[in-house]
Amino acid sequence: MRRIFTFIAFGLMQWALAQEPVHISLDDVLARVQESNASIQVSDQEAKMAKYDYRFSNSVFLPQISVSHTGMATTNPLMAFGSKLNQGILTQADFNPDLLNDPDQVENFATVVSVEQPLINMDGFYQRKAAKTTMEAKELQAMRTRDYLDFEAQKAYGQLQLAYRAVEVMQKAYDAATANLNMAQNSYDQGLLQKADLLEVKVRVTEVSDQLKTAKSNVKNASDYVAFLMNEQGNVVFQPTQELLPETIGEATEASLENRADVKAMDLVSEAYKANMRADNMTFLPRLNAFASYEMYDDQIFQADSKGYIVGASLSWDVFKGSQRFAKAGKSKTNYEKAQKEYEQYVAKSTIELKRTKRLVEDAENRLQTSKLAMEQSEESLRIRTNRFKEGLEKTTDLLMAEATYAEKQLAYYQTIFEYNQAQSLLTFLTKE
Structure with a gap:
């Protein structure tokens, strides 16, 4: 109390x-x-x-800068041929129509650094x-x-x-x-x-x-x-x-x-x-932008035996x-x-x-x-x-x-x-x- x-x-x-x-x-x-x-x-x-x-x-x-690393496995004829081409491993045997139409599985790993720069x-x-x-x-x-x-x-x-x-x-x-x-x-x-x-x-x-x-x-x-x-x-x-x-x-x-x-x-x-x-x-006016990319390809992850780049400009105009x-x-x-x-x-x-x-x-x-x-x-x-x-x-x-x-x-x-x-x-x- x-x-x-x-x-x-x-x-x-x-x-x-x-x-x-x-x-x-x-x-x-x-x-x-x-x-x-x-x-x-x-x-x-x-x-x-x-x-x-x-x-x-x-x-x-x-500019806008981006980096990407992509891995894939494919038997798609076009993708398989393109992947080997990017990796720089194409041989004369790869042009065999049977292999072109029914390729074996191809692994492809791509590292891409891209840049987009507005100009006008x-x-x-x-x-x-x-x-x-x-x-x-x-x-x-x-x-x-x-x-x-x-x-x-x-x-x-x-x-x-x-x-x-x-x-x-x-x-x-x-x-x-x-x-x-x-x-x-x-x-x-x-x-x-x-x-x-x-x-x-x-x-x-x-x-x-x-x-x-x-x-x-x-x-x-x-x-x-x-x-x-x-x-x-x-x-x-x-x-x-x-x-x-x-x-x-x-x-x-x-x-x-x-x-x-x-x-x-x-x-x-x-x-x-x-x-x-x-x-x-x-x-109503067109736009002008520049772009560039540096690409690295290989059949092993985080490897880059093959390299290449793209540089260009884009003029776009939405007319209507x-x-x-x-x-x-x-x-x-x-x-x-x-x-x-x-x-x-x-x-x-x-x-x-x-x-x-x-x-x-x-x-x-x-x-x-x-x-x-x-x-x-x-x-x-x-x-x-x-x-x-x-x-x-x-x-x-x-x-x-x-x-x-x-x-x-x-x-x-x-x-x-x-x-x-x-x-x-x-x-x-x-x-x-």
Whole structure:
């Protein structure tokens, strides 16, 4: 029984330790996201796959070399005569018609080294160009993914900061509501306050208590998302080391959208479709390939008493393939035109998004000043009404309304700080080359 209690106590202790907030800075979050985020790892793997596709296209220039060793036994007249001829062991007696028509079993072992060298394959050249362009596009997309995850990590960290600010505000509101309830209870006990007013104060305490619980749950939700971005396992509650304060990033550079990684990637994708279109058009042209082989024959395994070679070139031309190439060329042209339209649409959409974000920064900056002023005014109003309530000069409903307004204005102010910081981060992300 003692061992069971010890085990339970140890488990509770571990659970309590697991709930202890882990302090973390924004720099730590950014570094761990870049190192461990699953989306970044996936984009890096896609870039590697495109790189191997490009290497695969080296076959347009590089030769194909193969080595084979074949052994056989045959009584087939043609094969038997040819095997002896390759082995260089033919004699006058082998031309006897009886032996030619009904030969004895002949063993033949052949070692062949063959080489095929592409010389002119115009469609292959453009396919290689398309593979290279696709590889470059994937690398830019991987780079943009890292930039986006940087922005997303900053946003998640800001949400964590905002969640802790909300807990702080609601905790103060709960303490104030509890203090007001004590004052109301004393006034009620002295006959200076009606029961209905006392119940209103109790209702306010219950409401604030529920809001405080929700705020604490939001801390866990924000921590879960930060952990997800960092690919962190386990039930961890993070606590930011920096407070939520307005951050001035500075004037964003007037960068050209064409130099942004994702826009350049879209442009390269369009170029890849263009190269594929040209490759399909080049299939109408002939191909020129060189070939060579060095052959060794013997009637014993792994022997080479007889040797010879073949060297040549092959010019092939598929004149007509049942209109397959016409359809394929037409489809690749359509894909290229579609990619061009998508690129133009993406640039137009990105331009609108950039303009909208610039206005978001300006609007958030304006709201920052007004929300701060509103918070300060509501705080002063609550202070005055609280003092008047202590003296019995203020209605309970007015005090509760002032208290609720102050909490609301605090949350609105911190929400505005979050939106201001995120608007600036988004502007930096959208203008990053």
